[in-house]
Every structure is written in C-alpha cells, then in structure tokens.
Amino acid sequence: MKYGILVNEGPYTHQASDSAYKFTKAAIDKGHEVFRVFFYHDGVNNGTSLAVPPQDDRHIPDQWSALAKDHGVDLVLCVAAAQRRGILDEDEAKRNGKTSHNVIEGFRISGLGQLIEAGIQADRLVVFGD
C-alpha cells in the first residue's frame, strides 16, 4: 500500500513527530511504500540541521534524515511555513539574502501542491499533529 504522511507538529513538542516516525518506520518495515512525508506548520522544525538534543535522547531530525537515506523517503517541508520559522535550504537562503542555511540532508523545501499530490497519489493519508 502507498502512504502519504502529514506532520503538523514540531519535534519535542508533544508526541506527533515520534508517532509519525514510528508509524512511517513500521509501514516501511512491513513492505509498504511511503510516497511522501509532508511537514507543515511547526512540523517544518523536524527538518533543522541545527538541533543538538542531549546525547541520551533521540535525535528526531537525524531519525528522519536516516529514513530518507536508507529508504529513499521523500521528506518535504512547506516553503511558507519553513520561511516563517527560519528553516531555509541553500537556494532559499540565497534568494532571501541570508548568509546561512539549515535544512538537514534528506529534506527538501517545496509547496503545498506536494501535499495535495500525496493525497491524490497515496492510498492512505495519515495525519499526525496536536
């Protein structure tokens, strides 16, 4: 089965990021395809490369990044939500005259159309938020 996942909440906020990650991992391990994970609202904070959680804690952005690396999952950050919250990739930083960028490997920035497409393409869209 083909899945689309929507994450509306940031990491370490409540539990949405963890639940979404665990669900996505379980779906992949069971042989399903995760077509895309779309990060919206505060969910874009899952894509920061600057998170430094304590060593004995899980590293949520790294977990997502590894999922993209190991399983080719398409991780998409909503551009408008990301810009508001200071999450910029190299292109967006350049375009907005910023000197640094902070999107972790495996994530890309795109528009809401990617969420709509995931909704159309996937057999199931599962939403995690607060």
Place this chain on the structure above:
Amino acid sequence: MSMLHTVNKSPFERNALESCIRLAKAGSSVLLMEDGVIAAMQGTKYSQSMAEAMANISFYVLGPDLKARGLSEGNVVEGVKVVDYNGFVDLTVAHDSVQSWL
C-alpha cells in the same frame, strides 16, 4: 466505506473522543493513541460511553503509548484491543481511509 479514526488527546483534556464517537459510522474503528490512551482505562467516567459505542464501533489502543504512561494492559476496558505500531499500520490497510481527530 469503513474509516479508521485516531484520537490522540485525553477525553479529560478535549472532547475529540466524544465528537468522534458521536459522528463515527457503524462499522468504523477508533484507535486511541498518545494521551488518548487514557480513555481505554477501566473505571473512568468515559468507560460507560465507550462500552455503549462498542456495539457499533471497534476500539483499539496503542500498546507502546499505554506503556510510556505506566498504564497496564490489564486495566484496559474489556473489548478494547491492544495493538503495536505494526497493528496500527494493519488497521490503516483494513480501512478505506484514516481520520485523525487532532
């Protein structure tokens, strides 16, 4: 068309479960997860409405979220099935769509 409803808030905090039970059609399922697992406990003021709703709706609770809160599977309302994340995935396969009550 069958629907899987997920409820992730305690019924003591928000009325998501109440709304969900009121609007869910017969033959659909409800998965209690995150703080929503509180509703699966025996002897709360919501146990009665859960038991009544069970005539038409199947209830599930996410085991890892019970465990994270120190809640025992032994205290879960009778008829509520405990599932893990694999079971959560299977539930999304078994139903035509998923509605998250956020």
